[in-house]
Amino acid sequence: MASKKHRPEEAVSKLRQVDVLVSQGQSVAEAIRAIGVTEVTWRN
Numbered sequence: 836m837a838s839k840k841h842r843p844e845e846a847v848s849k850l851r852q853v854d855v856l857v858s859q860g861q862s863v864a865e866a867i868r869a870i871g872v873t874e875v876t877w878r879n
Contacts, residue, residue: 853867
């Protein structure tokens with residue numbers, strides 16, 4: 836499976852989405868799944 840490289844502005848957007856979801860009460864694991872990122876990728 837090939838990895839997808841995101842542009843810096845896309846990465847920042849995803850980080851902001853996770854921040855919003857977590858502030859709304861979701862766990863980090865739920866939030867990163869909601870934006871389509873795996874936990875392994877998130878930890879790297």
